[in-house]
Amino acid sequence: MTDWRAIFGHEAPYDEQVDGIETAIETARDGGYTVVEGACGTGKTMIALTAGIDLVRDPETDYERVFVLTSVKQQLRQFEADLETINENLPTEWDPVSGLTLVGKADVCPYNRANAGGIDDGNVYDRCETLRDRTRDLTGEGGETTAGSLTAQARQQQTGLADSGQSGPTGRFLETAGETAAYPPAMPTYSDGGPVGAETEFCPFYAQYLEDLPEEDSDGSPLEAVPYDITEAGMVTPEDLVARSVRHGTCPHSVMGAALGSVDVVVGNYYHAFDPRTVGTFTGALLDDSTFVVCDEAHMVEPRVRNLVSDGIADTTLRDAETELSRVIQPVKFEREGRQAQGGSKTADAELVRAELADSDVSFEDLTRTLEFVQDLRGELDRRVTAFLDRKHRGWESNLTDLEDEEIPLRDPSEPAEDEITEWARQAGYSDADWVRAESVGAVAARILDDAEDEERTRSVPAVGRVLGEWYRRGHTDYFREIELERTWNETEPADSWRRAYTARLALHNCVPSDAIGERLGSFGGGILMSATLEPIEAFTDVTGLQYIEREEDRPVVERRYGLHFPEENRESFAVAAPKFTYDNRGRPGGESEGRGASSGGGDEPQNPTRRQYVDAVSHVGALPGNVLVGMPSYAEAAWIADALEGRVDKPVLLDASSDDDATESLKSDFFAGEGKILVTSLRGTLTEGVDYSGDRLSAAVVCGVPIVNTASPRTKAVRRAYDDEFEDGFTYALTIPAVRKARQAIGRVIRSPEDVGVRVLLDERYARDSWDSVRPHFPEDSEFQPVSPDMLELGLERFRSTLTDARSS
Numbered sequence: 001m002t003d004w005r006a007i008f009g010h011e012a013p014y015d016e017q018v019d020g021i022e023t024a025i026e027t028a029r030d031g032g033y034t035v036v037e038g039a040c041g042t043g044k045t046m047i048a049l050t051a052g053i054d055l056v057r058d059p060e061t062d063y064e065r066v067f068v069l070t071s072v073k074q075q076l077r078q079f080e081a082d083l084e085t086i087n088e089n090l091p092t093e094w095d096p097v098s099g100l101t102l103v104g105k106a107d108v109c110p111y112n113r114a115n116a117g118g119i120d121d122g123n124v125y126d127r128c129e130t131l132r133d134r135t136r137d138l139t140g141e142g143g144e145t146t147a148g149s150l151t152a153q154a155r156q157q158q159t160g161l162a163d164s165g166q167s168g169p170t171g172r173f174l175e176t177a178g179e180t181a182a183y184p185p186a187m188p189t190y191s192d193g194g195p196v197g198a199e200t201e202f203c204p205f206y207a208q209y210l211e212d213l214p215e216e217d218s219d220g221s222p223l224e225a226v227p228y229d230i231t232e233a234g235m236v237t238p239e240d241l242v243a244r245s246v247r248h249g250t251c252p253h254s255v256m257g258a259a260l261g262s263v264d265v266v267v268g269n270y271y272h273a274f275d276p277r278t279v280g281t282f283t284g285a286l287l288d289d290s291t292f293v294v295c296d297e298a299h300m301v302e303p304r305v306r307n308l309v310s311d312g313i314a315d316t317t318l319r320d321a322e323t324e325l326s327r328v329i330q331p332v333k334f335e336r337e338g339r340q341a342q343g344g345s346k347t348a349d350a351e352l353v354r355a356e357l358a359d360s361d362v363s364f365e366d367l368t369r370t371l372e373f374v375q376d377l378r379g380e381l382d383r384r385v386t387a388f389l390d391r392k393h394r395g396w397e398s399n400l401t402d403l404e405d406e407e408i409p410l411r412d413p414s415e416p417a418e419d420e421i422t423e424w425a426r427q428a429g430y431s432d433a434d435w436v437r438a439e440s441v442g443a444v445a446a447r448i449l450d451d452a453e454d455e456e457r458t459r460s461v462p463a464v465g466r467v468l469g470e471w472y473r474r475g476h477t478d479y480f481r482e483i484e485l486e487r488t489w490n491e492t493e494p495a496d497s498w499r500r501a502y503t504a505r506l507a508l509h510n511c512v513p514s515d516a517i518g519e520r521l522g523s524f525g526g527g528i529l530m531s532a533t534l535e536p537i538e539a540f541t542d543v544t545g546l547q548y549i550e551r552e553e554d555r556p557v558v559e560r561r562y563g564l565h566f567p568e569e570n571r572e573s574f575a576v577a578a579p580k581f582t583y584d585n586r587g588r589p590g591g592e593s594e595g596r597g598a599s600s601g602g603g604d605e606p607q608n609p610t611r612r613q614y615v616d617a618v619s620h621v622g623a624l625p626g627n628v629l630v631g632m633p634s635y636a637e638a639a640w641i642a643d644a645l646e647g648r649v650d651k652p653v654l655l656d657a658s659s660d661d662d663a664t665e666s667l668k669s670d671f672f673a674g675e676g677k678i679l680v681t682s683l684r685g686t687l688t689e690g691v692d693y694s695g696d697r698l699s700a701a702v703v704c705g706v707p708i709v710n711t712a713s714p715r716t717k718a719v720r721r722a723y724d725d726e727f728e729d730g731f732t733y734a735l736t737i738p739a740v741r742k743a744r745q746a747i748g749r750v751i752r753s754p755e756d757v758g759v760r761v762l763l764d765e766r767y768a769r770d771s772w773d774s775v776r777p778h779f780p781e782d783s784e785f786q787p788v789s790p791d792m793l794e795l796g797l798e799r800f801r802s803t804l805t806d807a808r809s810s
Contacts, residue, residue: 656679
């Protein structure tokens with residue numbers, strides 16, 4: 001074993017870090033995985049980086065890179081910071097460890113960042129693809145010019161702008177990341193001196209990247225287009241990447257793609273390893289046995305990957321696929337009827353269609369049959385949505401703005417059986433072959449349109465074909481099919497159409513993603529999965545497919561648990577035996593069963609005894625000095641208790657709501673500023689995970705109830721049933737354990753360093769007592785949460801108050 005201590009970024013590792021690093025190295029040498037539950041302060045990021053870099057630097061292993069996956073931006077920045085710390089403390093004769101953070105186009109596009117060139121967050125992806133296509137068309141084989149000529153022309157347009165004394169929307173030069181580009185803030189256009197092409201916009205940054213690429217017939221690689229030695233650059237953050245690229249006038253996102261296979265450490269998110277489209281177009285080269293993978297915040301792997309490996313097609317995609325198929329069919333159909341296609345229409349000609357079909361296993365009849373299938377499927381979707389709204393929302397046509405998101409199950413979610421769309425198709429005369437054939441038809445139709453238009457574009461018909469094929473192939477227990485209705489607004493649709501208010505989607509949900517997770521983890525050479533909240537680890541290895549890797553592939557899976565090692569006298573932890581915070585006990589917020597007085601708020605006393613006890617308990621915690629975080633099972637319950645606390649505590653009460661990132665950041669800033677406050681949020685929101693409340697930012701956190709998701713949702717019922725079949729206890733695996741992890745994440749915000757002082761409170765007897773629905777077995781064996789009765793909570797808090805006061809005054 002090599003001396004990993006030369007890599008470790010600090011002077012003296014904790015005992016847990018020594019054990020974690022050496023366990024991860026030894027396990028990965030055997031192609032295995034280390035699973036670590038480590039409390040805050042364990043130094044999990046440094047454990048993972050040290051072990052991974054040691055394996056990469058060791059010539060006796062096949063590892064070439066570390067691939068970090070995390071779901072939280074703050075943790076992404078922590079890996080960047082720890083890698084910089086490692087580089088600062090390496091032996092002077094060592095080369096720096098190179099690193100690169102992967103982000104989306106919106107984060108690195110110079111025009112989007114500068115709010116210039118007509119590009120913004122809403123259109124950056126579509127605009128980028130269009131501009132790249134145009135730039136390639138202008139400079140590719142048979143193009144009108146060269147990439148070098150385009151960048152020169154862009155610079156000349158900038159010079160002309162400067163000479164004229166005019167200014168663009170952000171000044172004479174595009175500026176971002178502290179650098180000034182040699183291009184104008186307005187998108188440049190190519191002109192060949194004539195009317196054709198005079199209005200052709202192109203991206204000068206992408207043109208420069210194409211100019212720097214080696215010739216196709218050379219032995220060079222895309223890395224040659226990176227205008228600096230990235231292997232000597234240390235940790236390249238997104239801001240660094242943009243600054244370096246803009247300085248050289250080249251495209252940051254393209255440079256990222258060219259460099260990602262050549263650095264020691266790649267930092268990304270779960271999309272980069274588990275999303276089929278991202279892997280297929282961007283990160284696929286990283287997914288092999290030369291990669292040591294790090295899954296950070298690993299308690300999120302299962303729900304995140306479930307979404308990524310699920311699929312579906314929107315009503316608008318079906319509509320666009322109809323149009324695309326019609327454009328391929330029309331010229332042959334018209335030729336057979338002795339007619340001509342409409343002049344100027346952008347469609348293939350009959351000869352091209354016949355030639356492409358001759359080179360494939362798709363016939364013209366297959367094209368027409370698939371078009372009929374897609375048209376009928378869209379008609380059936382419309383019929384089902386209309387019938388559902390008629391049944392559930394009588395008079396919905398006149399109240400479109402009152403509609404909410406909906407799920408329309410296509411089978412009983414508790415009883416696996418054939419879905420209603422499959423049954424409808426069979427009764428309508430569509431066979432198994434029609435489902436399967438749609439995939440190859442979609443691919444051929446897209447190729448014909450690309451040839452006809454002489455450009456590659458994202459087409460809808462291949463996506464429709466793929467989903468129809470998957471719909472047919474996937475089982476009815478592990479996969480659940482439904483229609484999703486998402487609130488939107490489209491003024492172009494008729495005033496009485498549901499399409500004005502909704503986007504409808506035929507959804508194919510993967511209920512049990514363990515196979516997909518295990519298969520993807522199995523493609524790496526080994527790695528580490530880590531989080532502060534993985535218990536029970538046996539259940540975690542089941543749902544992530546690690547058990548399969550261990551049993552069937554004979555690769556080791558080693559577990560480690562590291563508790564909180566900060567001074568115990570700095571914290572108190574209570575599990576309060578208050579009545580269960582369930583709907584049966586509490587009723588709905590503000591409802592008759594809750595029995596509140598006036599609905600105007602301002603701290604009116606709740607009459608429901610369960611709610612009364614919770615308001616009392618949270619008020620006692622809220623009276624502690626400093627900031628207090630209150631986590632509720634939902635945003636509705638958060639609004640209720642925020643209202644009830646008004647007037648009960650001598651502090652401002654801030655309420656979090658489901659909102660955008662800017663609003664959340666503003667709320668956090670308000671919470672951290674000035675004197676103590678109470679921040680109330682949902683345990684399913686973004687303020688209870690991955691947010692840094694270190695120092696005096698947080699003195700206490702209280703969790704009310706066990707945040708189990710809505711069990712009435714058809715999708716939730718389907719997941720529970722699928723987990724029943726797979727793991728025998730669907731409620732525990734699919735609902736209870738994830739809920740406990742949410743609660744533990746929220747409580748874990750309080751103590752983040754050896755100097756932090758605070759109180760952690762779990763309110764609900766399921767945390768405090770052993771019973772048939774107790775959640776205590778899902779906590780670590782050494783859990784510090786003392787069971788107390790509600791009337792003893794105030795006494796325990798008062799006893800600890802002086803410790804908090806002294807800590808804040810010092």
